[in-house]
Amino acid sequence: xxxRKSLLKVILLGDGGVGKSSIMNRYVTNKFDxxxxxxIGVEFLNKTLEVDGNQVTLQIWDTAGQERFxxxxxxxYRGSDCCLLTFSxxxxxxxxxxxxxxxxxxYYADVKEPENFPFVVLGNKVDVTExxxxxxxxxxxxxENGDYPYFETSAKDATNVxxxxxxxxxxxxxxDDKADHLIPTDTVKLxxxxxxxxxxxx
Amino acid sequence: xxxxxxxxxxxxxxxxxxSPDEGSPDQDLLVSGSLRIIEKxxxxxxxxxxxxxxxxxSNMLCAGQDSSSVVEWGQSAGEKSQSRQLLETxxxxxxxxxxxxxxxxxxxxxxxxxxxxxxxxERSRWAxxxxxxxxxxxxxxxxxxxFLILQxxxxxxxxxxxxxxxxxxREFLDSLxxxxxxxxxxxxxxxxxxxxxxxxxxxxxxxxxxxxxxxLVHKFKRDPYVTTLGSFSKVTNYIYDALRGTEEQxxxxxxxxxADLLGEVIPGLEINQQEEPGFEVIxxxxxxxxxxxxxxxxVSADEWSKHQDPEGRIENEAALRQRIFKxxxxxxxxxxxxxFLLGYYPxxxxxxxxxxxxKAKTDEYFRMKLQWKSISEEQERRNxxxxxxxxxxxxxxxRTDRTNRFYEGLNNPGLTLLHDILxxxxxxxxxxxxxxxxxxxxxxxxxxxxxEVDAFWCFVSFMDQMHQNFEEQMQGMKxxxxxxxxxxxxxxLAFWNYLESQESGYLYFCFRWLLIRFKRELIFSDVxxxxxxxxxxxxxxxxxxxxxxxxxxxxxxKIMEENYGFNEILKHINELSMKLNIExxxxxxxxxxxxxxxxxxxPHSISSILGFDTQHRVSSQxxxxxxxxxxxxACSNGHCRDNRPQNSCRGVFTS
Numbered sequence: 001x002x003x004r005k006s007l008l009k010v011i012l013l014g015d016g017g018v019g020k021s022s023i024m025n026r027y028v029t030n031k032f033d034x035x036x037x038x039x040i041g042v043e044f045l046n047k048t049l050e051v052d053g054n055q056v057t058l059q060i061w062d063t064a065g066q067e068r069f070x071x072x073x074x075x076x077y078r079g080s081d082c083c084l085l086t087f088s089x090x091x092x093x094x095x096x097x098x099x100x101x102x103x104x105x106x107y108y109a110d111v112k113e114p115e116n117f118p119f120v121v122l123g124n125k126v127d128v129t130e131x132x133x134x135x136x137x138x139x140x141x142x143x144e145n146g147d148y149p150y151f152e153t154s155a156k157d158a159t160n161v162x163x164x165x166x167x168x169x170x171x172x173x174x175x176d177d178k179a180d181h182l183i184p185t186d187t188v189k190l191x192x193x194x195x196x197x198x199x200x201x202x
Numbered sequence: 203x204x205x206x207x208x209x210x211x212x213x214x215x216x217x218x219x220x221s222p223d224e225g226s227p228d229q230d231l232l233v234s235g236s237l238r239i240i241e242k243x244x245x246x247x248x249x250x251x252x253x254x255x256x257x258x259x260s261n262m263l264c265a266g267q268d269s270s271s272v273v274e275w276g277q278s279a280g281e282k283s284q285s286r287q288l289l290e291t292x293x294x295x296x297x298x299x300x301x302x303x304x305x306x307x308x309x310x311x312x313x314x315x316x317x318x319x320x321x322x323x324e325r326s327r328w329a330x331x332x333x334x335x336x337x338x339x340x341x342x343x344x345x346x347x348x349f350l351i352l353q354x355x356x357x358x359x360x361x362x363x364x365x366x367x368x369x370x371x372r373e374f375l376d377s378l379x380x381x382x383x384x385x386x387x388x389x390x391x392x393x394x395x396x397x398x399x400x401x402x403x404x405x406x407x408x409x410x411x412x413x414x415x416x417x418l419v420h421k422f423k424r425d426p427y428v429t430t431l432g433s434f435s436k437v438t439n440y441i442y443d444a445l446r447g448t449e450e451q452x453x454x455x456x457x458x459x460x461a462d463l464l465g466e467v468i469p470g471l472e473i474n475q476q477e478e479p480g481f482e483v484i485x486x487x488x489x490x491x492x493x494x495x496x497x498x499x500x501v502s503a504d505e506w507s508k509h510q511d512p513e514g515r516i517e518n519e520a521a522l523r524q525r526i527f528k529x530x531x532x533x534x535x536x537x538x539x540x541x542f543l544l545g546y547y548p549x550x551x552x553x554x555x556x557x558x559x560x561k562a563k564t565d566e567y568f569r570m571k572l573q574w575k576s577i578s579e580e581q582e583r584r585n586x587x588x589x590x591x592x593x594x595x596x597x598x599x600x601r602t603d604r605t606n607r608f609y610e611g612l613n614n615p616g617l618t619l620l621h622d623i624l625x626x627x628x629x630x631x632x633x634x635x636x637x638x639x640x641x642x643x644x645x646x647x648x649x650x651x652x653x654e655v656d657a658f659w660c661f662v663s664f665m666d667q668m669h670q671n672f673e674e675q676m677q678g679m680k681x682x683x684x685x686x687x688x689x690x691x692x693x694x695l696a697f698w699n700y701l702e703s704q705e706s707g708y709l710y711f712c713f714r715w716l717l718i719r720f721k722r723e724l725i726f727s728d729v730x731x732x733x734x735x736x737x738x739x740x741x742x743x744x745x746x747x748x749x750x751x752x753x754x755x756x757x758x759x760k761i762m763e764e765n766y767g768f769n770e771i772l773k774h775i776n777e778l779s780m781k782l783n784i785e786x787x788x789x790x791x792x793x794x795x796x797x798x799x800x801x802x803x804x805p806h807s808i809s810s811i812l813g814f815d816t817q818h819r820v821s822s823q824x825x826x827x828x829x830x831x832x833x834x835x836a837c838s839n840g841h842c843r844d845n846r847p848q849n850s851c852r853g854v855f856t857s
Contacts, residue, residue: 016638017597035604038597040639040722041713043776044769059769066594066638072676072713075463093593 007057008172009079010165013101014086015094016065019124022155023086024062027165032156039064042076051169058169074108081172083109084164086122089152092132095123098141118171119148122164127154211239211377212699215368216250218328233328237364239377246381248352249331250364330361334382337396342371350374368765373703457768461705489693489801492793497785498529506535514553516542527740530731536650543737544663546656560655567655570629571622588628591636595624602641606726608649619648623658630662637672640665642721646729671717682716683709685811686747692808693751693794697758705768711775712750719746723753728784735788741795743813748798752790753782 012020021039026032028045044061061080063073077083083105087094098121106114123138135152142148149171151164218233235252332354341351343363348371351363366374375384375394387393501522509522516522531539541547546563547556574588582589599621603609608616623644628635644661651657670678687709691698701707714722719736721729736746757778761771798808809815 016594017601035610036601037642037722038601038638040642040717041776042772044773064638068637068672068674068676072464072679072710075460078459078463079457 008081009059010082011061011080012084018088026155026161077109082118082168088125089123089131089133090128095133118175120168121150123152126152208241213370217365218362246334252328335398340394489797492797495789495792500530500532516549519549523738527738544660546659564655571626573629598641603645639718642718711772748791
């Protein structure tokens with residue numbers, strides 16, 4: 001048993017149309033589809049990466065942003081290790097709504113210590129020329145709300161997407177007690193703990 | 203007369219680890235088998251049947267995996283084939299067991315009152331059957347997996363420990379709790395004392411009412427269903443959780459929590475499936491073999507015109523609907539035929555009448571369109587709801603079927619039409635406005651109509667059917683999920699139990715299917731076919747739910763073989779998108795319909811979901827009860843069933 005595995009649940013939240021699915025697809029498949037459908041229900045993709053010599057599986061959850069779907073979206077917040085609050089730099093309303101998304105997440109994810117929970121903020125669509133939200137405004141918000149890391153991303157031309165997710169992973173690992181995620185797998189209770197891999201591999 | 207048997211719980215992959223002093227020469231001997239809770243002749247029995255006498259211990263490596271974890275994604279190929287091998291042997295066993303069932307489970311060792319361990323037959327050496335009223339306690343232990351030790355009141359007999367290498371101990375205990383109160387032993391927290399039925403259940407109910415624990419009472423009040431007799435299982439669960447304390451809760455894994463929360467969002471699941479008050483008991487009904495169904499050619503323009511009289515009325519609407527149900531429409535006919543199917547044109551209208559109808563509807567449409575077109579920027583600034591609808595419509599129009607030639611590229615007029623119709627619909631129904639998913643429902647209609655006004659009114663008709671899905675409380679979605687779950691439970695109890703054991707019994711993963719009627723699951727041309735078939739309203743009400751069952755039927759093997767958990771089931775179903783074959787699905791769905799239709803002893807809940815209660819009754823001489831009259835071919839196999847009293851158990855019968 002050399003490799004240790006761990007599973008991190010990361011959730012993308014933000015207004016409809018800010019590019020949550022595109023960010024996820026860019027990161028996991030390194031593709032951008034300008035004709036992607038808007039998300040109905042919830043979806044997730046997995047990506048395995050290596051962090052400090054450990055295998056980490058990122059489970060990235062993507063949800064429908066419209067208010068109407070709240071009741072069927074919020075149950076999936078449970079168990080998240082990191083939340084990516086997403087807005088679009090060409091849509092001021094989506095930026096103003098960040099606080100609501102944060103509140104909704106903290107409430108429904110049942111976060112024990114909200115002030116210590118790792119949020120990462122993404123300002124997407126920086127490839128668009130007509131910005132409505134400036135970098136300074138966004139940085140200010142992040143600073144005032146809990147000193148969150150801020151990334152200006154473009155799912156379209158792959159700007160900063162991987163960096164943002166890597167930051168999310170580091171924050172998530174740092175926030176929780178490391179041991180919680182990287183327990184030697186043979187001590188894991190098989191019946192109750194889906195977070196860690198079982199040790200059946202020879 | 204056949205013995206009556208109800209299967210309440212069923213799980214494979216339960217192991218015994220006989221020690222040498224139990225007569226096994228081999229230290230490493232493992233017995234794999236299936237555990238069931240059954241109700242037989244008003245008795246609740248726990249029974250274990252081994253798969254075979256021993257199992258290669260190397261299989262255990264995989265058997266130890268947590269079924270609901272997500273870690274299998276990284277599994278090596280070797281492990282996978284191993285686990286598949288294990289599952290295959292179990293499946294063949296399952297088949298055999300089903301066969302036993304078909305002959306009414308005529309096993310000597312299950313005679314009434316029998317509870318001693320059966321060592322008589324070599325193959326069933328490790329089999330046992332025990333009445334739960336003879337159980338004294340259950341000890342729950344963990345050893346990397348959970349194992350249970352069942353102690354009998356009669357201390358002279360003992361039962362080997364049951365090892366749940368593949369999970370399921372919790373489900374087993376939950377199922378037991380429907381019939382017995384399990385309370386933690388004060389001296390030993392790993393030990394659950396078993397007290398027997400009825401009395402215990404009513405006691406637990408009283409306990410609940412006495413309980414001052416806010417959480418419990420709160421939860422209780424929020425769920426009025428719990429107050430009915432049938433949900434004692436739920437009540438005892440609450441009690442149990444309260445007794446177990448917070449320790450257990452902290453260990454709860456996220457998918458379980460997610461599932462619990464979803465269960466609150468979609469309430470009433472369990473209760474709905476009850477036929478009679480009293481215990482919630484799952485019934486196994488043999489539906490007989492599923493008939494092979496063939497599909498027909500699409501209705502051609504020639505064929506369609508033959509159904510019109512000289513003035514344009516459609517003659518023999520019923521036959522035409524039947525034809526469309528069986529074959530769909532050729533594409534050229536859709537523009538006209540859909541208007542009838544959707545109720546925009548009455549079938550009995552003449553060409554002249556339709557012309558004047560269309561004229562009136564055109565005026566009405568543009569009057570509503572002008573309403574939003576004429577809103578000034580100032581007005582819009584003060585109307586946040588309209589602004590939100592508008593902004594979301596603009597975003598979604600740009601993300602709907604953009605690879606379809608009708609909507610592709612920049613500045614495609616199709617996009618403008620899609621946008622304008624959705625905006626006008628907001629004016630038509632401002633309370634609902636625009637909800638994500640509606641653009642998916644409009645897109646195929648507009649594609650077929652190629653006309654703004656016709657597309658709008660056809661969309662209005664379709665939305666009349668789908669409206670509840672999009673309302674604030676999403677009642678339509680909840681109802682459909684419950685109905686689907688009810689149907690699936692009847693059709694495939696083993697699969698339903700599996701999903702339930704993976705916290706997926708409320709079928710959340712079918713959400714997208716139901717919200718927008720498979721629009722995202724099928725390629726565009728197949729969506730057109732499916733929708734026109736559904737709009738015939740044949741062969742029964744809620745046929746789309748049988749379409750769901752047909753798809754699930756095709757996926758069940760994969761899901762169960764791979765032992766998918768909550769997350770993987772969701773992922774697997776999401777990823778079926780664009781891989782489904784519509785004609786196969788329609789064949790299977792119709793086959794399922796015929797299968798259910800010919801079932802003589804349908805629970806009322808099923809007939810009411812499928813509208814058998816209200817549908818035109820097929821003339822028949824049998825059955826004078828309130829149940830729907832069944833077609834005569836229900837007896838075609840020569841096994842006409844005797845009429846049992848309504849409250850009796852529905853047993854398993856031969857097909």
